Amino acid sequence: MPPEPPFGWFKKLRQISNGLDNVNINVHKVGGSYIYLSDIWKIYVAKPPGLWGVSPLVPPTTGVGLMDKFLLSSSHPLPVDSNDPKGPLLNIYALPMFGGHVIHLCKVTSPTEREFFAQVSLGPLPYIHSFGATRKYVILFGHPLYVDPYLMLQKQAAVESLSWKPQDGSTIYIVHRESGKVQTFKTDSYVVTHHVNAYETDLGKIVADFVTFPDPTPFMMFKMKIMTNSTARNEVKSHKSRIRRFIFDLQNNVVKQVTTLNFTGLANRLELPVINEKFRYRSYCYVYGVTFQSDDINFSDFRLVKRDLCMGRDLWWGKPGFYPSEPWFLPRPGATEEDDGLLFCSILDGNKKLSYLSVFDGKTLKEVSKSYLPTFIPFLLHGRFFPSI
Numbered sequence: 001m002p003p004e005p006p007f008g009w010f011k012k013l014r015q016i017s018n019g020l021d022n023v024n025i026n027v028h029k030v031g032g033s034y035i036y037l038s039d040i041w042k043i044y045v046a047k048p049p050g051l052w053g054v055s056p057l058v059p060p061t062t063g064v065g066l067m068d069k070f071l072l073s074s075s076h077p078l079p080v081d082s083n084d085p086k087g088p089l090l091n092i093y094a095l096p097m098f099g100g101h102v103i104h105l106c107k108v109t110s111p112t113e114r115e116f117f118a119q120v121s122l123g124p125l126p127y128i129h130s131f132g133a134t135r136k137y138v139i140l141f142g143h144p145l146y147v148d149p150y151l152m153l154q155k156q157a158a159v160e161s162l163s164w165k166p167q168d169g170s171t172i173y174i175v176h177r178e179s180g181k182v183q184t185f186k187t188d189s190y191v192v193t194h195h196v197n198a199y200e201t202d203l204g205k206i207v208a209d210f211v212t213f214p215d216p217t218p219f220m221m222f223k224m225k226i227m228t229n230s231t232a233r234n235e236v237k238s239h240k241s242r243i244r245r246f247i248f249d250l251q252n253n254v255v256k257q258v259t260t261l262n263f264t265g266l267a268n269r270l271e272l273p274v275i276n277e278k279f280r281y282r283s284y285c286y287v288y289g290v291t292f293q294s295d296d297i298n299f300s301d302f303r304l305v306k307r308d309l310c311m312g313r314d315l316w317w318g319k320p321g322f323y324p325s326e327p328w329f330l331p332r333p334g335a336t337e338e339d340d341g342l343l344f345c346s347i348l349d350g351n352k353k354l355s356y357l358s359v360f361d362g363k364t365l366k367e368v369s370k371s372y373l374p375t376f377i378p379f380l381l382h383g384r385f386f387p388s389i
Contacts (some may be wrong), residue, residue, distance in 0.1 A: 025075040026382045030089055031110030034386070039129055039158075041071035041093045045111045061093065062104065062116050071095055072147065075382070076130040076195065080107055082280035088115075090133055092140070094125055096149045101125040105138055105175060118180035120173050127162055132195040132208050135281045138175045139208055141192040144168035145216055159223060164191075164216050172255065174206065174248060185248060185255040191216050196243060196273045199281050206248040207283075209309070211273055213241050218271075221299075233299040241269050243287065243307065266291055267307040267314035272326035272381065276338050276362075285310035286339045288327050288362075294318065304345060306365050315365040321350035328385040329362060339363050344385055346377055 025038040036044040036054070041061070046054045061068050077089035089108040094101055101122055107115040118138070124146040132139035148163040166189035174183045190212040198208035217240055226232045245258040270289030287307040294301040294316075303318030304327060318324075324347045331341035343360040347370075355377040359369040 027384055028077060028089060029086070029386060030108055031113070033111050035111050037073070037075050037077070039072055039075050039127075041068060041073045043111065057111055059108075059112065059114055061114070072125075072127075074128055074131055077108060078131070078133045078195075079277075079280065082135070082277070082282070085277060090138060092128065092131060092138075094128075096125055096147045096152065098149055103128075103140060103173075117177065118175050118182075120175060120182055122171070122173070124163075124165075124168075130192070130194045132198045132210070133281070134198045134200050134206055134208075136177055136200060137198075137206060138177060139195070139198055139206070140173040140175070141190075141195075141210060142171040142173060143191050144170060144189050145191050159219050162216060162219065166215070172246070172248075174250070183250060183253060185253070187246065187255055187257070190214065190244065191218070193218055193241070193271065194273050196287055197275050197280060197284055199283055201283075204249075204251060206250065208246050208248065209243055209287075210246070211241055211271055212244045215240075230300070234293070234297065236299065237293070241271055243268050243270070243273075243309075245309075265307075265312070265314050266294060266303070266316055267305040269294075270305050270307055274327055274329055276329050276331055276341065278331055279338055284338060286362075288329055288343055290324055290326065291316070304343075304360070304365070306339075306362075317360065317365050317367065323348040323350060323379060324358075325380050326382050327360075328383060330385060331362075337363075342368070346380070346383065348376055348379060 024036045027034055027036050034046045042056060042058050044054045045057050058068050071093045073093045074091055077091040079085060080088040080090055091108050092103050092105055094103045103120045104116055105118040109115060120140060126142040127145050127147050128140060144165045146163045148161055151163065152161040169189050170187045172185040172187060192210045192212050194211040196209035196211065198206060200206055217236060220226060220236055226236060246255055247258060248255050269291050272289045274288045275284060285308055287309065289305055291303045291305050293299045294303045302323045303316045304324040306315040308314055324345050327343045327345040329341055329343050335341055339362045341362040343362050345358050346355060347358050348355050353376055354372055356370045356372040358367055360367055
């Protein structure tokens with residue numbers, strides 16, 4: 001958001017010289033430490049056993065030098081190996097420039113160590129909040145929502161620095177992890193906020209699911225004048241999100257969208273997607289998340305949903321004045337079915353003005369337990385579960 005009241009030129013120059021800073025969008029554990037992430041390269045590190053003792057850190061890069069404080073990255077790293085949830089992570093970084101760009105791909109092995117394994121050269125730099133991956137590939141959805149350095153200098157605000165050019169269409173880059181080979185695919189203009197899951201088929205194809213919007217609608221919500229005005233919030237029409245499935249034929253360099261998915265149900269409009277992480281990079285059926293403006297009228301109508309991508313048997317939970325945030329799925333020990341487990345969710349009870357931790361049955365989405373906190377927790381976009389804290 002732009003500063004209020006607006007900065008003069010002296011403060012703007014000082015702000016630019018300070019570089020980009022981190023906010024707590026997401027948190028992961030790697031190398032025995034918890035790291036706080038956002039869409040910039042700089043992170044904050046907290047050492048176990050708790051989440052305290054936080055200190056800033058700019059991880060090492062290749063060929064950037066003093067410009068490292070201006071690097072963009074992703075809030076959503078993915079596991080290198082889905083069978084090793086405590087192992088290294090995949091992530092990206094890029095430097096906004098006045099011309100061509102390069103996105104670097106790396107393995108995060110600890111807060112201070114990066115192993116760079118590939119790069120993608122492109123023209124305008126798409127804003128990539130989340131990317132996809134399979135066991136062998138990384139998938140970058142290059143939508144035509146670009147980071148504009150000129151606007152960054154003028155506005156000093158993330159949302160105001162994005163340029164939407166739908167006439168360009170979307171370019172999807174699929175990078176082979178071992179060889180670094182890049183294949184490109186063209187598709188329609190969508191804005192992708194979150195990657196859901198992706199996997200390779202026995203026929204050598206890639207199936208990838210993304211949360212998409214027809215335009216940059218979701219980012220408009222972060223303007224102060226909209227967030228503080230209920231009428232303006234309702235007019236944004238945030239319910240336009242859709243889960244879209246893309247199938248990539250790598251041999252013939254062809255991509256197609258699956259049109260047989262039910263795009264009309266409430267659960268297919270979910271945001272903040274969460275899956276059973278044991279099915280990461282595997283064929284799967286279930287996605288959990290949150291829908292906003294669920295009644296198509298009021299943005300404040302939040303619902304917790306379960307999307308069944310295989311059979312279409314969707315479920316939802318919601319009550320007036322209750323606001324669920326991103327959930328987290330924990331499989332039952334020894335479970336053989338994908339949705340056999342518990343769904344944990346922080347919920348704000350607007351009537352009591354208190355937050356509580358709710359536990360839902362992963363199969364039925366029935367609430368089985370809840371524990372109130374002595375205070376409220378402001379609404380957060382992302383969260384994770386760490387059993388060792």
